[in-house]
Amino acid sequence: MDVLVRIEARPSDSPVLAHVNSIPVLPFGTRSRREVVTLYGQADAQSLALALAATFESERIEASALGVVRHLGVWPDRGAVGDSAWRDGTTGRLVTQDLDIPLLTLEARASELLGACGTTIRRVAAGSPWTTGPKAPSAR
Numbered sequence: 267m268d269v270l271v272r273i274e275a276r277p278s279d280s281p282v283l284a285h286v287n288s289i290p291v292l293p294f295g296t297r298s299r300r301e302v303v304t305l306y307g308q309a310d311a312q313s314l315a316l317a318l319a320a321t322f323e324s325e326r327i328e329a330s331a332l333g334v335v336r337h338l339g340v341w342p343d344r345g346a347v348g349d350s351a352w353r354d355g356t357t358g359r360l361v362t363q364d365l366d367i368p369l370l371t372l373e374a375r376a377s378e379l380l381g382a383c384g385t386t387i388r389r390v391a392a393g394s395p396w397t398t399g400p401k402a403p404s405a406r
Contacts, residue, residue, distance in 0.1 A: 269301045269321070271314065271390055276307035281341060283307075284317035286324070286348075288336040299334075311380065311388040313340075318387070319375035320346035323367045338365060345369035 289300040303317045320338050324346065332355070338348035346367040354361050380387060 267299050267301060269303060269318070272302065272304045273309045273393065274304055274306055282339050283313045283342055284340040286317055286320050286336065286338040286340065286346070288334065290333040290335055309391045309393070311384065311391045312376065314387055314391040315376035315379045316340055316372050318379055319372045320367060323371060323375055324350065324365050327365065336365070340372070343369065345372050
């Protein structure tokens with residue numbers, strides 16, 4: 267799974283911490299599914315860990331069909347709420363599933379993630395690029 271983390275100003279009309287959107291694995295060439303995590307407001311390791319927890323938990327509870335697209339909102343007092351959709355391989359019909367992941371579940375998974383890879387999560391939340399890859403090229 268590839269994850270792109272974006273940080274944006276908090277929407278004035280919503281207390282949402284993050285949005286998690288998935289881009290499905292395409293049958294012609296992409297290596298893995300891609301997740302886009304958009305954090306709002308002041309990003310920190312805990313909010314990033316909660317958003318990442320939402321990606322793992324939703325993947326665990328949804329159907330294992332190819333081409334799943336997922337949209338979740340992560341709220342500080344509610345957990346993650348959203349849906350997933352995919353095409354049924356036999357009928358071709360669009361199948362949807364509501365997702366509602368309780369905050370306690372997200373917090374438990376976020377704690378595991380911070381324990382396992384907290385340094386990387388903190389670096390990403392702080393906006394440090396190239397945390398696991400090559401160093402950024404110097405500007406000339």
